[in-house]
Amino acid sequence: MDFDTLIQLLDSTVRLATPLLLACLAGLFSERAGIFDIGLEGKMLAAAFFSAALAAMTGSVWLGLLAGIGASLVLSALHGVASITFRGNQLISGVAINFLAAGMTVLIAQDWFRQGGRTPSLMGGARFEPVTLPGAEAMADVPFLGPIYAELISGHSILVYMAFAAVPLTWWILFRTRFGLRLRAVGENPAAVDTAGVSVVGLRFAAVGICGVLCGLAGAYLSTALQAGFVKDMSAGRGFIALAALIFAKWRPWYALWATLLFGLFGALETRPDVIEAVIGIKVQSALLGALPYVMTVIILAGFVGKAIPPRAGGEPYVKER
Amino acid sequence: MDVMPKWAEVILVPLISLLLAAFISALVILAIGEDPIAAAALMIEGALGSVRGWGYTLYYATNFIFTGLAVSVAFHARLFNIGGEGQAMLGGLGVAYALLYIAWPHWSIGLIAATAMAALFGAAWAAIPAYLQAKRGSHIVITTIMFNFIASALLIYLINEFLKPVGQSDPSSARFAEHLDLPTLNSVLTGMGIKASKDDSVNVTFLIALACAVGVWVLMWKTRLGYEIRAFGHSEQGAKYAGINPVKITVITMIISGGLAGLMAINTVMGESEKLILNSTEGAGFIGIAVALMGRSHPLGVVIAAILFGFLYQGGAEIALWTSIPRELIVVIQALVILFTGALDNMVRMPLERIFLAVRRNKAAGPAE
DSSP: OHHHHHHHHHHHHHHHHHHHHHHHHHHHHHHHTOOOOOOHHHHHHHHHHHHHHHHHSOOOOOHHHHHHHHHHHHHHHHHHHIISOOOOOOOHHHHHHHHHHHHHHHHHHHHOOOSSSSOOOOGGGGSOOBBBBBTHHHTSSTTTTHHHIIIIIIOOHHHHHHHHHHHHHHHHHHHHSSSHHHHHHHHHOOOHHTTTOOOOHHHHHHHHHHHHHHHHHHHHHHHIIISSSSSSTTTTTHHHHHHHHHTTTTTHHHHHHHHHHHHHHHHHTTTOHHHHHHHHHSSSOOOHHHHHHHHHHHHHHHSSSSSSOOOOTTTTOOOOOO | SSSSOOIIIIIIIIHHHHHHHHHHHHHHHHTTTOOOOHHHHHHHHHHHHSSSHHHHHHHHHHHHHHHHHHHHHHTTOOOOOOOOOHHHHHHHHHHHHHSSSOSSHHHHHHHHHHHHHHHHHHHHHHHHHHHHHHHHOOOOOHHHHEEEEEEEEHHHHHIIIIOOOTTTOOSOOOOGGGGGOOOBBBHHHTTTOOOOOOOOSSOOOBHHHHHHHHHHHHHHHHHHHHHHHHHHHHOOHHHHHHHOOOHHHHHHHHHHHHHHHHHHHHHIIIIIIISSSTSSSSSSHHHHHHHHHTTTTOOOHHHHHHHHHHHHHHHHHHHHHSOOOOOOEEEEEEHHHHIIIIIIIIHHHHHHHHHHHHHHHHHHHHTTT
């Protein structure tokens, strides 16, 4: 494998890791606050549709992004009402949200655009264009570092840079602010937080809300940056890979970055079987490669390689002492 | 004492949830500019108005009985088996292995072999997450989700590399021998001189599904094992104290659950497609969740809910054919049923409980006056 191929491969790794990273951080906020969320997939899908739809209608990708975040927040609110207010089963609520998004997006797409459950292709200002970082063109001819900067680091959409910036930001919020401390506490021991006079319900809704915003970004990225428009079921299990990455990352922001980059690399390799064959000399079925994130997560979960311990109060509705 | 009488718990709560789901579905249909009443009429006509409609309604219902029972058995042990989809895929693989390589003399013997293999493969696929949950503490919901994806990848790999006949481009196995086709309702009716239709729809598997429902009822409420499963689901600590082995119960429950999900494959793979295709499960594993929730995890409830969902599926296919409402409407209805009967259960229950309490208080106060 030559250097150019490697750069190409890493470049598509970054592209494919971005939605995973955003969704993974979304899940991180929610689960750290004790709310399991297997509805990441559905929220991404809803956001992907509404951002593409609004972008197609208004021609503005930013309005699209807002609509996507809005749609994701509506589903987050539903999850919050079901699992926090009515103390319902968080897993079942997540399953319902996934189906709701899968069905509604196609229904509305068909009603609005009549193109068999897709949006029109997005062009120009209706899409997030690649951002050329300063000096990328000047650097391009420098050996080794030039291509890394011009091809790999520069030339992504703004959402990619936002996703990568969200990692230190998440770390700072969770581990360096009072809000973060309380958010983590409410996922470990909500009774203690309640005793301290802080609202468990409020904190959990805040976490679920942040999760909605991040899923919205992830979904918008899928339909307006990675691809040019919405197609049915376009999230394609990414919400579940993000969930797997979250476990892989042991619910930590920096680990989440590495886990999603790793899973992004698998995704990139899946489209380049020739590269794998050249490197390891065996032909690998791309289907099996696609299953690798799931297999690795099961192994991690089983505790054969390190131990992934979820937040202690995860999945438990909080019932105030009477 | 329970706040609500049993009939309200068993019938009223699911019924109100269902009505809420139906009401919102009607709003959705209105919002996309169609007539909900006409849509409902078309669904009823398409699903229940003809022998053909009934055939497909019951064909889909057969799948949902299996997956609904699978989810409900696990629910009794307070395990959430979200992996019915993957277990059913593996069941299909079992059916294919049972029927492709051995020349069974008659469909009935082939059916026995296919049933055994479907259950075995499905059970094995559920046993791994069960063991990991019981012994290594990995969350069964996450592992069964992961196992769905792994099953799908495994199936693609095996079909493309081994089961696909040489020279065929379609990703499917070879067709099973013709004499192994299961007798369908239509073939029985035609044999009796009634002209039905040529479609392969509901077949003898429906009877196996009903037998499984009875079997699950006997297991859960008439055997020691069923008692242990329910006790474990009620209180893990209590069950341990009573000498019930949690590892054993978790693994056995999931084996039964996975086996039931796997059995779905005899309906789809042996009965309908007559070869192993990539997407024979079509999400039935997930519908099992809705069916189990609506049927309150009781076999009778599961059978009724499964027929209702069979009706929705067949009716939904009809309205997708004749109107501009896409098939995905059923996915929305399914989501709403899961939402209201599962996640928002308390929203329906809490006001009802208040009403029953108020009524009881009035009654108690009445004679004293």
